[in-house]
Amino acid sequence: LGGAVMHRKLAPRLAPHPLRYFVVDGLGARWREFVAQLGAALHDDPAAVAAAQRGAVAAFERLLARCDLGLPKAPSGAAPEAAS
Structure with missing residues (x-):
């Protein structure tokens, strides 16, 4: 989630360098799964x-x-x- 914010802030300044590290496909779904697993464990x-x-x-x-x-x-x- 923080990577998306960093990408938005850095992309204009660091173009044309790729910032793929900060953009992850499916991050929202994975975060929701993590939160669900954490809740189940606790x-x-x-x-x-x-x-x-x-x-x-x-x-x-x-x-x-x-x-x-x-x-x-x-x-x-x-x-x-x-x-x-």
Whole structure:
């Protein structure tokens, strides 16, 4: 989903270079399938949702650390509020 936004922003500036990396066929359908699988795995269990959020935050913190982008870190254990 973010790739589509990046493609819209970058394509005019980087033409004629191809930006196929950012455009993926069937992305919407795959995203909906991922969300459905995630929901099925978490069974609407608040504790499982919180654990999944912590895991996602930790994964992205590690990714940013490996990239060493110098970006500020989120408070430890911070997770976004669950969407209703």
